Amino acid sequence: MNPIDVDVAIIGAGTAGLTARRQAEANGATVALIDPGPYGTTCARVGCMPSKLLIAAAEAAHRARHAALFGVDTTVSIDGRRVMQRVQAERDRFAGFVQRAIEELRTRGVLIPGRARFLDDHRLEVDRVDGAPPLVVRAGSVVIATGSRPFVPPPYRGLSRDVLLTTDEIFELPDLPDSLLVVGAGVIGMELGQAMARLGVRTTILSLGGRIAFIDSEPVNAEAIRIFRQELDLHPHHELHEVEEVDGGVSVRFTDFDGRTRTERYARVLMGAGRVPNWEGLGLENTRLTLDDRGRPEVNPYTHQVEDSHIFVAGDVAGHRPLLHEAADEGRLAGLNAARYPHVLAEPRKTPLSIMFTDPQVAVVGDRWPDLSCADHRVGVVDYGDQGRARVMGENRGMVRIAGAAGTGQLIAAQMIGPRVEHTAHLLAWAIQGRMLVSEALDRPFYHPVIEEGIRTALRDLQSKLHLSYKPEHPCEEWGAGT
Numbered sequence: 396m397n398p399i400d401v402d403v404a405i406i407g408a409g410t411a412g413l414t415a416r417r418q419a420e421a422n423g424a425t426v427a428l429i430d431p432g433p434y435g436t437t438c439a440r441v442g443c444m445p446s447k448l449l450i451a452a453a454e455a456a457h458r459a460r461h462a463a464l465f466g467v468d469t470t471v472s473i474d475g476r477r478v479m480q481r482v483q484a485e486r487d488r489f490a491g492f493v494q495r496a497i498e499e500l501r502t503r504g505v506l507i508p509g510r511a512r513f514l515d516d517h518r519l520e521v522d523r524v525d526g527a528p529p530l531v532v533r534a535g536s537v538v539i540a541t542g543s544r545p546f547v548p549p550p551y552r553g554l555s556r557d558v559l560l561t562t563d564e565i566f567e568l569p570d571l572p573d574s575l576l577v578v579g580a581g582v583i584g585m586e587l588g589q590a591m592a593r594l595g596v597r598t599t600i601l602s603l604g605g606r607i608a609f610i611d612s613e614p615v616n617a618e619a620i621r622i623f624r625q626e627l628d629l630h631p632h633h634e635l636h637e638v639e640e641v642d643g644g645v646s647v648r649f650t651d652f653d654g655r656t657r658t659e660r661y662a663r664v665l666m667g668a669g670r671v672p673n674w675e676g677l678g679l680e681n682t683r684l685t686l687d688d689r690g691r692p693e694v695n696p697y698t699h700q701v702e703d704s705h706i707f708v709a710g711d712v713a714g715h716r717p718l719l720h721e722a723a724d725e726g727r728l729a730g731l732n733a734a735r736y737p738h739v740l741a742e743p744r745k746t747p748l749s750i751m752f753t754d755p756q757v758a759v760v761g762d763r764w765p766d767l768s769c770a771d772h773r774v775g776v777v778d779y780g781d782q783g784r785a786r787v788m789g790e791n792r793g794m795v796r797i798a799g800a801a802g803t804g805q806l807i808a809a810q811m812i813g814p815r816v817e818h819t820a821h822l823l824a825w826a827i828q829g830r831m832l833v834s835e836a837l838d839r840p841f842y843h844p845v846i847e848e849g850i851r852t853a854l855r856d857l858q859s860k861l862h863l864s865y866k867p868e869h870p871c872e873e874w875g876a877g878t
Contacts, residue, residue, distance in 0.1 A: 397531075401427045403733045404519055404534035406511045406677070408497060409436045411710025411722040412540035415730030416505070419538075424734035427532050429511040431524045434497040435490030437542055437711070438719045445486040445566040446586055450752055452478045453593035457754070464789045473595050475571030482566055507532070512678035516705070520678075536705040536733035539677065540726060543670040543711035550638050551578060551664060558645050560665045562587075571596050576647060576661040580631055582608050582751045584667025585623070589753050592627055599659060600667075601649060605632040608757060609749045612764040612810040614776075618794050619757060619812045624652075672712040682706070697741040699729040705736050716747065746828040750817050755779075755793045758820035761808035761827045762798070772798050772807060775833075775857025777849050779813045784844040790814035797823065797853045804832045804861050809850075819850050833858045 403419040405412045408430035416428050438444060459469045500506040509521040511532070519532045545561035556564070562583060573596065577588040580602035592598040607619040623629050630652040637648040644662040651657055674691050684692045684701055692701040694708040696715050701708060709725035711717040724745065732739045751757040767774075775797045785791040793813030799806050809823045826836050833854055841851045 398518065398533040399427060399530060400533050401425045402535045403427075403538065403730070404429065404511070404532050404536075405538040405540060405730070405733075406430070406519070407538075407540035407542055407673075407710070407712070408434060408500075408506065409540060409542045409710060409722070410438060410719055411542075411726035411729070412538065413493070413496070414723045414726030415538045415540060415707075415709055415733065416500070418727045418730030419734040422731060422734035424536075426505055427507055427534065428500060428505050429507045429509060429519070429521055429532070431508060431510050435493045436719075439490040439493055440486070441562040441566060443719060444489045445482055446562075446583070446590075447752060448482040448485050449478070449566075449590045449594075450586060452481070453590035454754065456595075457593045461789070473571070475594070476569060478594060479566075479568055479570060486566060510676065512676060513537075513681045514678065516682050536707065536736045538726075538729045538733050539706065539708045539712060540710045540722075540729070541673040541677070541712045543672050543717060545666050546669045546671045547666050548578060548668050550635055551666065554638070554640055554645060554664060558640055558662075558664055560663050562666075565665055572662040573597065574644070574661045574663070575599075576601065576645065576659070576664045577667050578602075578664060579666065579668035580607050580629065581667055581669055582749075583669075584665070585751060585753050587665060587667065588629075589623070589627060597661075599628040599630070599661070601630050601633045601635070601647075603632055607631060608751050609759050610757060610810060610812075611759075612796055615757075615794060615796060615810045615812055622755065622792050622812065623753070670711065670717065672714050674712065695741075696744060698732055698739050699725055700732060700739055703737075705733070707733050716744075718749065720748075721745075746824045748820060748824045750820055752817070755790065755813050756816045757812045758816045759810050760820050760823045761806070764798075764808065764810060767798050767808065771801055773801050773857060773860040774798050775853040775855070775860065777853040777856065779849060782813075782846070782849045782852070784846050784848065785814050787844065788814060795819070795850055795853045797850065797857050799833050799857050799861060801861060804834060804858070806831050806833060806836065813846075813849065815846050819847055822847065823850065833861065 402424035404427045405415050406429050408428050416426050419426050456471055456473055459471045462469050507521055508525045509523040511519045511521050514520050517533055521530050571594055575591050575596050575598045577584045577600040580600055584600055585608055588598050588600040606616055610616040610619055620631055632652055634650040639646045644660055645664055646660050648658045686692055694701055694713050699707045699709050707729040709729035710722040728742055746761055749759045777795045779785045779793040780791050795811040798808040806827045837854050841848050
């Protein structure tokens with residue numbers, strides 16, 4: 396078996412892998428891109444784009460139902476088949492852009508359809524999925540960008556595919572189900588659970604730990620639970636007693652968030668309990684890399700290099716920040732470093748930014764809230780209940796908490812739930828990355844009336860607290876950090 400020799404082999408043709416390929420080739424490297432398919436990236440096929448299409452349909456139904464607030468009376472009828480037809484048609488359009496790029500790479504001989512595993516440090520064996528015999532790729536450097544897959548908790552693993560759904564299957568449904576159990580109150584569970592409920596599907600969301608998605612500020616988490624439970628059959632923590640597949644669906648017995656023991660039947664069960672990185676089957680044990688007890692290497696988050704080797708890791712599989720924009724950034728630097736190896740560059744990470752597209756939206760920016768301290772940080776707060784533009788739109792729910800450094804006034808972090816906070820979160824992310832001071836942020840223009848005036852109120856509150864001295868004998872809540 397004669398090997399194919401390339402400068403850089405990339406395992407995985409998702410967002411990180413495609414970006415790595417582009418960057419490696421731009422720096423003069425020959426590339427082999429190895430992936431068994433399906434092609435189109437997780438975001439375009441089964442993630443951020445089809446979920447937003449379903450959310451858009453749900454928002455249209457919700458606005459129509461609640462138009463009476465503005466003196467507009469309507470009757471709402473939902474055609475589940477037409478909802479899913481639009482989701483699928485637009486999803487296919489988004490994924491099609493990537494699939495056409497993949498076909499061009501296949502035509503050029505860059506793409507090898509197959510599954511790769513290491514034979515040793517530099518040789519990969521590729522099991523072809525197109526019926527061709529296996530081949531060996533010999534590479535100077537390797538980028539691992541194999542992505543992630545949905546996690547199915549043990550109690551649900553015995554369910555058949557007639558009942559069990561993940562994001563790989565839910566967007567293929569020809570019609571909306573009559574009822575749905577959503578397992579997990581992370582981003583996937585909350586976004587799709589709320590969307591399904593608003594589209595008329597009887598929906599229950601069960602989770603563990605008492606937390607909503609990525610929120611780690613206790614007041615924001617409590618506010619999120621309060622708001623979402625007004626609308627949804629949501630249980631941020633529960634005790635599961637029994638899961639049984641029955642004729643026409645599944646029977647679930649559980650003790651809910653309010654302490655009531657319930658037995659409910661659902662037509663389908665959607666896994667929203669997170670994703671796990673795809674490390675299995677790569678043959679890393681055949682390399683000289685140091686692996687942990689799970690068989691995974693340690694990846695430098697600033698170079699994406701494993702130890703000082705020629706192997707780099709990017710995207711969801713790395714587990715640093717499993718988001719599309721982060722995967723693209725990681726793929727770019729991993730591809731550059733793979734082409735430059737051994738002359739590896741390090742780059743600082745961008746400000747962390749996470750957004751959940753529920754209604755109201757949730758966003759987290761900057762440092763983790765538990766890492767803040769009463770002695771070193773102060774927090775400004777605004778309640779959206781009386782915010783002008785929010786009341787105009789009938790969306791006056793939620794809060795914003797913005798943290799700044801006590802000594803300097805530098806903006807550090809923010810957590811928020813409220814109307815259209817995807818936009819205010821970006822403004823705060825740019826400000827935090829630019830090391831902006833509270834006073835500098837307040838010097839920027841704020842038009843009236845806009846939602847962004849809410850963060851001005853929080854910034855003013857923060858500025859008023861920056862001069863306060865920390866007194867250990869007082870409760871931390873007076874300063875607002877770390878809670």
